[in-house]
Amino acid sequence: MAKPSKKSALSERESNPGSPTINPASRQKIKAFRKKEIEVEELIHRLLKGDKTALGRAITLVESQQPDHLAKAEKVVEACLPHAHQSVRIGITGVPGVGKSTFIEAFGSYLVGKGKKVAVLAVDPSSTVSHGSILGDKTRMEKLVTLENAFIRPSPSGESLGGVAQKTRESIILCEAAGFDVLLIETVGVGQSETTVHSMTDFFLLLKLAGAGDELQGIKRGIIEMADAIVINKADGENQKAAREARLEFKRALHLYPPKQSGWRPKVLLSSAIENTGIPEIWELIEEFTGLTKGNNYFEHNRHEQNKFWLLQTINEHLKSRFYRHPEMKKALQKQLQAIENNETSPFAAAAFLLKKYDEL
Numbered sequence: 001m002a003k004p005s006k007k008s009a010l011s012e013r014e015s016n017p018g019s020p021t022i023n024p025a026s027r028q029k030i031k032a033f034r035k036k037e038i039e040v041e042e043l044i045h046r047l048l049k050g051d052k053t054a055l056g057r058a059i060t061l062v063e064s065q066q067p068d069h070l071a072k073a074e075k076v077v078e079a080c081l082p083h084a085h086q087s088v089r090i091g092i093t094g095v096p097g098v099g100k101s102t103f104i105e106a107f108g109s110y111l112v113g114k115g116k117k118v119a120v121l122a123v124d125p126s127s128t129v130s131h132g133s134i135l136g137d138k139t140r141m142e143k144l145v146t147l148e149n150a151f152i153r154p155s156p157s158g159e160s161l162g163g164v165a166q167k168t169r170e171s172i173i174l175c176e177a178a179g180f181d182v183l184l185i186e187t188v189g190v191g192q193s194e195t196t197v198h199s200m201t202d203f204f205l206l207l208k209l210a211g212a213g214d215e216l217q218g219i220k221r222g223i224i225e226m227a228d229a230i231v232i233n234k235a236d237g238e239n240q241k242a243a244r245e246a247r248l249e250f251k252r253a254l255h256l257y258p259p260k261q262s263g264w265r266p267k268v269l270l271s272s273a274i275e276n277t278g279i280p281e282i283w284e285l286i287e288e289f290t291g292l293t294k295g296n297n298y299f300e301h302n303r304h305e306q307n308k309f310w311l312l313q314t315i316n317e318h319l320k321s322r323f324y325r326h327p328e329m330k331k332a333l334q335k336q337l338q339a340i341e342n343n344e345t346s347p348f349a350a351a352a353f354l355l356k357k358y359d360e361l
């Protein structure tokens with residue numbers, strides 16, 4: 001059923017106040033609709049002024065699965081897009097225990113001290129597998145969270161990495177519109193999450209620990225290619241010597257990789273969040289990177305490429321979720337799954353049947 005447009009409902013009310021032709025239920029609906037409109041406008045207004053409570057509420061809207069929240073969320077994101085400030089988006093990854101939250105606490109506090117506004121977001125798809133979050137279960141970044149110019153948001157939950165990533169991507173826009181100029185996007189590296197975070201950030205930082213001289217073993221394929229910096233963390237106390245050796249080994253390994261399209265040569269640094277060493281150097285490195293890539297236009301080019309990629313990803317996500325959430329399709333899918341179990345059909349015939357059915361809905 002077509003929704004009465006806002007204009008027509010309004011003009012009817014104004015031209016004929018108290019008209020007996022509008023039943024009380026419709027009037028109630030119109031009132032509620034206008035109230036919602038005002039609420040969204042107010043939320044956008046407060047968010048653009050940098051109000052963190054409004055930012056949190058806007059992200060909750062973006063993350064919501066409720067159909068009536070979807071339209072509101074779209075409105076908020078659209079309103080925020082032109083206001084997204086100059087920012088740098090930094091992806092941070094490393095295995096659990098490498099010291100990500102301690103590092104982000106130290107790094108984020110340092111940046112706030114330099115007058116930056118820092119937002120920390122997370123992409124943790126582990127909740128889709130284990131229904132428990134690796135990143136979110138502990139109390140994290142206790143100091144950073146109290147700072148006025150810091151905003152921390154745990155990972156959205158979702159049925160798929162694509163869904164989680166989509167929400168994070170929109171949250172980035174909201175944070176930037178609220179004036180946050182350094183975005184730290186953390187991931188734990190489950191499945192494809194690193195590639196996903198890489199595809200939404202300007203600079204990708206890999207945190208590593210010094211091991212027993214076999215640093216490169218067990219490292220996921222593709223990670224080194226993605227990294228713009230490798231930081232050997234916990235380079236303090238007795239770890240220092242091993243950390244320096246690990247640094248050399250990574251430096252040597254990086255030489256074996258072809259040059260990056262960005263023109264940037266990835267660097268290896270040492271840091272200790274506990275002793276607060278290496279932190280300013282990492283920021284200097286990121287500034288060097290943005291200087292270089294803005295100068296050679298890679299920064300802008302990469303963001304455009306990422307936007308194109310995300311356009312396609314968004315369509316994919318929407319199509320998938322429409323298909324799988326449709327009650328008729330849910331029933332039909334169950335039937336076809338059973339038919340496969342009974343050897344009554346092939347996966348390809350079942351897929352063709354279901355897609356045709358969906359087309360005809």
Ligand code: GDP
Pocket residue numbers: 094095096097098099100101102103233234235236271272273274275
């Ligand atoms: P995450 O799982 O990657 O977020 O790691 P955490 O930040 O929770 O840190 C895991 C453990 O390593 C904690 O016990 C920290 O106290 C410790 N840790 C973190 N950073 C450092 C560091 O720079 N030096 C040392 N020695 N320990 C650290």
